[in-house]
Amino acid sequence: MLRLSSNDPGFAEAFARVVADRRESAVDVAADVAAILQDVRERGDAALGELTAKFDGHDLDQSGWQVDAETCRKAFGDLDPTLRSALELAAERIRAYHAAQLPEDRDYTDAAGVRLGATWRAVDAAGLYVPGGRAAYPSSMLMNAIPAKVAGVERLVVVTPTPKGEVNPLVLAAAHLAGVDEVWRVGGAHAVAALAYGTERISPVDVITGPGNAWVAEAKRQLYGVVGIDMVAGPSEILVIADAQNEPRKIAADLLSQAEHDPTSQSILITDDAAFADAVEQAVETELTALHTQATARASWETNGVIIDVASFAEAPALANALAAEHVEIATDDPEALMKQIRHAGSVFLGRMTPEAVGDYVAGPNHVLPTGRRARFSSGLSVLDFMKRTSFIQLDSAALEAIGPAAVALADAEGLPAHARSISVRLGQ
Template structure:
């Protein structure tokens, strides 16, 4: 049974704090093992990659070929069924259209003192995208990471994907091809992160690494951060559904379970003003669980991490949502914008009764890589901005320097930085 809270209960505040503080993830301490792998790849390059692949993925690439060649990609794509490929292309187009609007604009202007100012954006020169193997090898995630990088103009986009027992995931290759990925390597785990960060004989290093991964991959990304940029480290997925009494409980139950089936550590929360809906949703969840292929995972998630919060009025929902800062927020009411406008913290919002969060996982257009574990309080989902960086620009002439110099010199002197003051003053004597 998920926990049930009511905002009318005298101990609501205390129980809500417990819900907020609950840790759903226990990170295994793999740091020492990961450091050893990183050092080894740094030292031995390709040989180390091949050895780890043999050890962890139980196969040695034919002719030691780490790179997946054109012919192999062709063959894999040919093996995919047409409707799925069409669906991937449809998703790619929609993700591309949404992200194209995120390209930031350069600017350059002169202010009243004759100072020229500006901001110039450039794409990161090379990006590595880690794609997990096995169960969590999602072609949709390849699109969600690769498309924004290409929209940003990244000239070199490299995928690393483990091939356990030598088996390729054809849909992952198809997604990579649809997204114009430039190179694909059959290597996974911490060794893949090391190769992307430091480079080997075969793999040129990149400047930034993105994409989800297991505890080893996450630890490796943390360690190489600084040498290269990384994206956020994603935790288990979450949905918070705000629903009034007019909803079909089966629809809401289906949405809660879509989140729960990802991972037993996933979290689904219902906030409603209708205790009868709360009961009906719980019953519907129990019914639907019986016929779910991934029922066991979903059942554990709902039992251990699920929650239902009953409020006196939906106007109480915004502060509750803001504290939780959910990765995914559904507002299933007739006028969702009136609630949404009062909410500050959420990774992605799904408004109205016909917008299940799952649409956003695949074909909505917005990114599905989103801040988890309450980090929507301070961070955003993946976007084109994660693949570009800004250089600020300043240009003065003799006259505008004269306007700015006295204040700059005064502050340099107040901070005790004599060479700073001199570097300005020395230009005033001409």
């Protein structure tokens, strides 16, 4: 854990190093992934079967290529009632928040008599990558699948690796609840290739979202343009801005809720009270011992954790904007005032009763958020990731008389005579 004070002479340099630290694996898998994509593109299911046997250790022809709808329905039915209610509450709240995001079509005629507009439509089919193993979260299934269904996607396809053939019943239950249409037992870069290019068994999709390892992320990047993808994701992070009116153990728990995800996660505390900072530092030690995720959380906190003492919270927005963190929690008396000055953040959690984890599960907004300073230019997952807009234009003779000659002048200036001609021939010239 790194302790900084904005009064220190070397603070600017030390903080700049924190901002610049990518915490991302430098493994270059581009060539390996390119070969896998090519293989699946050329050999389809044969390649998919061989790669699954190699990486996941099971034979798809024996274990089954798909998990059928009845198995997902049964997984949901078999849930402990408390957990089933929790999942239903989460799904309902996520659905409501994303339904309110649906964009409106436009259709109007302007003063020149030109009819203009835009129509939003869902993509025909979307693919969702769901990791196996440690990162197989039912909440992640809901957060990716529900926006697609709310957008109006007719065919929603999940691919998920099932190492040694084992599936995660919680994830299947969430797939049932979210209305997923197909679940395929394939993972890795080859599963992403199958979604993009299609194979004999799997029809291609238009958009691919969802988290994955370095191979999956690189496959999505290489297929960007063949299909749409969500943002490239890196290690996740939280910035907590907290004053001394908070209980140290609560803020410690918030910092550790990020740290327990992965050793590459990052938790940063900004506070205006050095004694409170000390108390949080101590509370983190106490809290850590109670966690069965202690090894991961401790590795993250010790390697990437940062506590920054500032003289005043007036310094916080500039620091927050430089970090452009995925999650920003503001536990102060007037969180609104600080939020207004923070331009770059994935999601903001306001006040002392809004721990970031409520946003991970049940608040409603999406928990798929830009990491690694990408909040400077990108947004959390939304219905828009599963939709596209078609603009339209309609002129009558009078409108073409009004604005056509300007287009002719510009086309001539750009040296494009057929452009000019397509207009002038309609102006009776």
